[in-house]
Amino acid sequence: MPGLTPSQTVGPFFAIGLDRDPRANVLVDDPGALRLAGTVFDAEGPVVDALLEIWQANGAGRYAHPEDERSDLPLADGFTGFGRCATDAEGRYEFRTVKPGPVPGPGGRPQAPHIDVSVFARGLLNRVVTRVYFPDEAEINAADPVLATIEDPQRRSTLVAQAEDWGLRFDIHLQGESETAFFAV
Amino acid sequence: MSSEVVGYRRDGDGAHPPYLYPDYRATRVRAPERPLLLLRHTLSEVTGPVFGHDRVDAGEADLTAQHEGEALGERIIVSGRVLDEDGRPVRDTLVEIWQANAAGRYHHDVDRHPAPLDPNFTGAGRCITDAEGRYRFVTVKPGAYPWKNHDNAWRAAHIHVSLFGPAFATRLVTQMYFPGDPLFFQDPIFQSVRDPDARERMISGFDLETTVPEWALAYRFDIVLRGREAIPTED
Numbered sequence A: 001m002p003g004l005t006p007s008q009t010v011g012p013f014f015a016i017g018l019d020r021d022p023r024a025n026v027l028v029d030d031p032g033a034l035r036l037a038g039t040v041f042d043a044e045g046p047v048v049d050a051l052l053e054i055w056q057a058n059g060a061g062r063y064a065h066p067e068d069e070r071s072d073l074p075l076a077d078g079f080t081g082f083g084r085c086a087t088d089a090e091g092r093y094e095f096r097t098v099k100p101g102p103v104p105g106p107g108g109r110p111q112a113p114h115i116d117v118s119v120f121a122r123g124l125l126n127r128v129v130t131r132v133y134f135p136d137e138a139e140i141n142a143a144d145p146v147l148a149t150i151e152d153p154q155r156r157s158t159l160v161a162q163a164e165d166w167g168l169r170f171d172i173h174l175q176g177e178s179e180t181a182f183f184a185v
Numbered sequence B: 001m002s003s004e005v006v007g008y009r010r011d012g013d014g015a016h017p018p019y020l021y022p023d024y025r026a027t028r029v030r031a032p033e034r035p036l037l038l039l040r041h042t043l044s045e046v047t048g049p050v051f052g053h054d055r056v057d058a059g060e061a062d063l064t065a066q067h068e069g070e071a072l073g074e075r076i077i078v079s080g081r082v083l084d085e086d087g088r089p090v091r092d093t094l095v096e097i098w099q100a101n102a103a104g105r106y107h108h109d110v111d112r113h114p115a116p117l118d119p120n121f122t123g124a125g126r127c128i129t130d131a132e133g134r135y136r137f138v139t140v141k142p143g144a145y146p147w148k149n150h151d152n153a154w155r156a157a158h159i160h161v162s163l164f165g166p167a168f169a170t171r172l173v174t175q176m177y178f179p180g181d182p183l184f185f186q187d188p189i190f191q192s193v194r195d196p197d198a199r200e201r202m203i204s205g206f207d208l209e210t211t212v213p214e215w216a217l218a219y220r221f222d223i224v225l226r227g228r229e230a231i232p233t234e235d
Helices: A135-142 A154-158 B196-200
Strands: A034-042 A050-055 A083-086 A092-097 A114-121 A130-132 A162-164 A167-169 B075-084 B094-099 B124-128 B134-140 B157-163 B172-177 B217-220 B223-225
Touching: A034 A050, A034 A114, A050 A092, A083 A092, A130 A135, A135 A162, B094 B134, B124 B134, B134 B223, B157 B223
Parallel strands: A034 A167, B075 B217, B075 B223
Antiparallel strands: A034 A092, A050 A083, A050 A114, A114 A130, A162 A167, B075 B134, B094 B124, B094 B157, B157 B172
């Protein structure tokens, strides 16, 4: 059996290869799209050379992928569910997307709406993975099978975005007191 | 549809590097300090972005021919197969590469290494694997470059490679190295992979069969993504 190829950092110059499409952060191109934005921090401050990737279901909760066989749910034209954004000189990123619908989880229990996030950067030998949950879903979040695995409420709260008048803020702390909860995927 | 999904296997042999590898200085302020939370794969992790052949132009796989003139340097063909841990081809998956030019300089504002830029070399390429998981790029051999991590630190020559595979869980970004590089011993990014066998798997092989006489040398780099867990048998 062939062995896994190890992960390596994207380094400081990933933009050459991975940040070539200035619209890669736009999953939904209309004025009503949800703005999901935030800042990435390391122990010293904003991370100006991080790359974020998101993966999500559409508004109906369907993934644009052949293994999502729930053909009763609509697949919107052109919605790939994937977005990419490099942080700017202040460490900020922004996506324009839609709130995903609920998707099934372990034991057939529905999962609360969420977006899977990967962060790549110089100094990250592996990506870190987290999830964005939605602040207007307190009840469903409380019953979510993945959030339920996080015992510490402070740590659990790092996965819930904050409502702002312009959209949702989701800051990511790679290290330190406010460290975001990261998953071994 | 069954409510239980078949997940992807975990890195049981420790092929991947740790987050914190102090010799690579930037990990000290960026490596998460709390243990990762084990995420049992759900539909969200066994699905992932799908990239069609229509989204990538065939010319994007030739990094030497993206400008008016030809890129400078030693022309090479980099090819191989993307497989999973069961040896099955990973087909129709996006492979993205980026690299320094032959002088060891990146086409990037942040790169201050006083080596020449090549106006005919950007250093980025993309392609989609075929039905056998094969990919192929034409490029120039990247140069080594200094990077200030420690005294007289030089990165071993490498090409960055990014892959998706079939799912969010199979995403991988790695670096391809060249055989016999004298800089391996002092490159903490290369050395961060602690298992010597796994480290060896990041080194491409000289590939005589793929060389084109009178035109280009060749290196082979097979890439292995996570395999799937065994599908539970029905009772």
